[in-house]
Amino acid sequence: MRFVLQFTDGQEFPHTLGKVVCIGRNYADHAKELDNPVPTEPLLFIKPATSVVDLSKPLDPPFSRGDVHYEVELALLVGETLTHATQDEAERAIVGIGLAMDLTLRDVQTKLKEKGHPWEIAKAFDGACPLSSFLPLSRVPNWNALAFTLEIDGEERQHGEGSDMIFAVPTLVAEMSRHFTLEPGDVILTGTPSGVGELVRGSTLRLTLTGGLEVETSVVE
């Protein structure tokens, strides 16, 4: 069953979930921790709608395929069609902000990277994109002031701030729209800060976003 996009007040978004457009490296400290160069243009990839699951339900990724890494990311809900958008058009088309995990089969991805192959099987599998509901945006927020945190079993593992993004939200969304038309119901993941690591069975996760979004979830035993 396809994930239903909704706002934190329970109101459903009147469009079906589309694709999830992601950026690989948008925080310099995370690029460094994986020994990747800091990019001069965004490294983009897509997760299909079938990869999206409810973040608040227990996570059950395919542990049989090697290490599964968590990456917490700020998620944006697209409310208008964008093709070759300006930065101004891009930021006005965002109607909600939420949180997502870009779950990654890290062992699989490392092998793909070595061979120069695409990443899909490491990042686009069923369940690869646990997603929250969205805080509605009535106006363009101060992107730089947004902050989010991931705690695992009570310990802070990741903390991200809009001001640390290499490509700020308006730039990133405009750039994405030059490669892929963005449609209402598409979701954008904006990259992960440092602190990524292995997702462990039975752990409890707490994700928070400034502005009042808080999600607790767990990993299956």
Ligand code: ZN
């Ligand atoms: Zn990511």
